[in-house]
Amino acid sequence: MGERWTPEAAHAWFKAQPWLVGCNFTPSNAINQLEMWQGSTFDLATIDRELALAASVGMNSVRVYLHDLLWLEGSEDFLSRVDAFLSVADGHGIRTMLVLFDSCWHPEPSLGPQPQPREGVHNSGWVQSPGIRALENIGEHGRLEEYVRGVVSRFGQDPRVIAWDIWNEPDNGPEVALCDPVALKAKADLVVPLLVAAFGWAREMNPVQPLTSGIWLGDWSAPDLLSPIQRAQTGNSDIISFHNYGIAEDFAQRVKWLKAMGRPLLCTEYMARPAGSTFQSILPVAKEHDVGTFCWGLVKGKTQTHLPWDKWENPNLEGLRERWFHDIFHEDGTPHDEDEVEFLRLISQLDRIAA
Template sequence: MTRRCTRRGFIATGVASAVSLAGCVADAREPPVDIRGAMYLPSRAMNSFQMWHTYERGVTQRDMGFAARLNLNALRTWLSYEAWHKDQDSFGRAVDHLLRTAESHGIRVMLGIFEGVGRPPVPKNLYDTDPWTGTSVWSPGKRVMRNPDRWGRPTQFAKWVMDRYGDDERVLAIEVMNEPGWRPWKKRFAREMFRVVRDVRGSVPLTVGATSLANVADYYDWGIDIAQFHYNYPNTQDIYRGVLEQAKKLQRSAGMPVWLTEWQRIADFGWGQQNVPPAKRGPQYASLVPPIRESGVGNFFWSLMLKPAYMLSQRKRGILNGVFHEDGSVWSMEDARAIKSMSGDSSFSGRQRKEWPEWAQKAKRRA
């Protein structure tokens, strides 16, 4: 794909203004249209550092098999600057194994380089595996992102990723950063890292994880090849249909794919209410599959594996995400069949178990 950055940009969507761009050309493979994906972190990894620092090949092989049972063709996951910094060779072998295993199941992977969501990557947060206190972490930390004099090492990491995976057919896209959001210091860091990656780019399309459709316009003039947005908890299907229609308009006007890279369920689980049954705050992907399937928008649900919510604030409210228990049973047969139906096949057999993972329950009893 050759995308000239002087095209019309973000117009006629009602969610973003037109962007005036200098003439530039970004070359990348044409991203596929049919994307049926999931966010992936192993069940017991509270952040991406834990996923890579204690990488378990058997867990990856098992979990890729679960993804194949849903007819998924894509996964989204994040790398870890901190794990790379600790042991580059071990980290590289782990990433290669995940990509090789995913490919054996017909799955391509979107790799994220940096993470803008979470808490400081201090040892306490990096290593805490308790499902009630462990947390997602910024990668790199705030002190690094705010100080350009400390960007040298993250730049080396970004170049290492591009040198190793920038032309890898197994890689669906490279997400330079997840949710730089609205804070100026995060956006400055993310923009510079995107420039670094773009200057050494290969054929793999480049993207940035946007918090919303409105946020996407901030990244268009950076030279992205794929626009992505997140919308996890709408109040109704009609609201979701409206947003997905805006995404399709944006796709037409910007001339690039627009993917919904985080979605979960209708938000009817009673935020702030007392005595809400645990099952009520569990997954309910079937509530959003109809509008997503109708739209045809490429999408990734959060998440493949059943686990306490990624965000600590949501976890404390009892929110659970995911489809598969570690033993291969599912939280909801309705959810599994609905997700698989986006491939044109809604058949799914297995065992349903609407229970919190035992390892998480034990940790809660100890707390």
Template sequence: MEDERKLERWSKEKVNKWWKSQPLLCGFNYLPRTAVNWNEMWSENTFDLPTIEQELSWAKHVGFNCVRTNLPFLEWQKDSKALLSRVDDFLAVCARFELKVILTLLDDCEFGGEPGHTGIQKAPIPRVHNSRGVGSPGRNMVMDTSKWLFIERYVTDIIAQFSDDQRVIMWDLYNEPTNRMIFTQFGEFEFTEELEQYSQSLAKYCFQWARQVSPEQPLTIGAWHVPTDNAGETAYLHPTDKMCLELSDVITFHAYVNPQEMQKIVQRLAVLDRPMYCTEWLARHCDSNYASILPIMQKYSVGVMQWGLVRGKIQTSLPWPSIEVNQDDESLWFHDFLDEMGHPYSEEEVDLVRQFSFGSHCDEAP
């Protein structure tokens, strides 16, 4: 019976007891300024630990207490022990600066439109947001079920290595499954729709594989499909989102929306009676900013992980290609928080982070 329970989703009682022992998380999605994508971040010859140490010290000074980052299947496939060693080094730096870590294993956001590779990456396309984004393992491999045994080994190997590691606060098994977007200097395009059935199936398997390892940390895959119109009422109705919300121990979601829509989204998700974390947000051109969003999240004790810490090669301070920028917004950053010297985009945002991070869980939360 005990072994069977380990394969089940955490009960509401268990996950809410865990949640009450955790700080209210305020963090960021992390890629160092010297890396154009996660393959470059984690590759042997471009793993830039001095820059990582510097930037995470800045994050600690700001008041952040959590970091979310993605791991690359291709680097594990190339040399699993070497990758695990680098992950351990990264976790050690995070622990030194009191940053809890969310590790994300798979990712469909192959925004560069090309299969990933290890080693030196192409330079970013000038003025294009996340122009060299790569998937993990990559969209073509997701659609090749004969390769899923290798993906299973990757998922279970990584989780087993850190299954009782207190530096890791949760496992985000798959970032934005079914995401088909491609970003170019000519606009946004989409990968084949066939990807979606494979991604959804693979996401379900990821939960099964991870539960067999039985880590001490909760499992999740974030809901992320948010239509442009009436986002508060129509978010997360995609079948993959529904499935992930039903299988996750903690509720995670992505929402680059204005405060009115964020309020509706949080209220809708609160009925699930599980801890909530918005693991991607902050899009200043879309009225998704600190002054308007953080009060909502603090009211409902929703943990937050904005997109980006330091402006760098990924170029996510630039807006998505679909967003038209008028002259008044030329200097407005879309994502990111600090410049290359560690100076904040906004001192007001720093104050808001500190107020949030040093706060506590509220009565309206689970």
């Protein structure tokens, strides 16, 4: 009970899936996870309309962030909203990877009305889960355990859920985690045991889906080059996931390194056009090496992730006239790039024909 999958079990699971082509999804009218899911702002009609766009380009999966504070708002109502989301996604032929925790952006989340976007700034309202106060206070960890167990217990046998991402970028640094290097080291010391515990809480619910947490920094060419957090992530994951916003050659190199771990691979974040990470460059490589993929973003909206990362530090409306960084569609459903959308449809259709 509650044991990490063997490599053989992981490969058997992976072989039974279609090639996963998806996106990280937040509806265009939500600035963060809380606004997406809170009862007062949960908007199933917008979710339905935008997931239809994902399906229209051949996507069969989405990666979606939850938040521990939503459990406090009202666990049953929250679970009912997740259930409604899964039903809408399933109606479009889309399965969902649920993300339980996240160490990116604002460290002090709070329930209630969320801030408006900062003009010209990438992802200006995203919030960490758990927030720094809950991370530091061991007295809060009991409710974090209740949240993990409760969500995984409810959906751990649900075929609409494709996988569980236990913790997004637990080692994110000063640029995105909004803390200085000294605070980051102290934070990492707090995260590692909680990350391992969260894997254990989820696994003890006996989900039929695999657990993972994606690595994203540094050189992965040898086990001794991994950080303590990366060792905890990969050592507890049933399938190995990673983030990569590099060019095709960098993507291929990292896939080669990670394949040495002997488990199936998912790239749970990619696609940053000005950085050379595009659908046309990455998806053929991912398909060749049998790597599932989730790009960042779908519909341009309140997260403003069509703007590049550096707009966080240097707000600049010039970004609005540049080639988009992330995202695929305008809010009215018009593609940012028609050729890109046609490519997505073609490569996903070719996979269905091959299957």
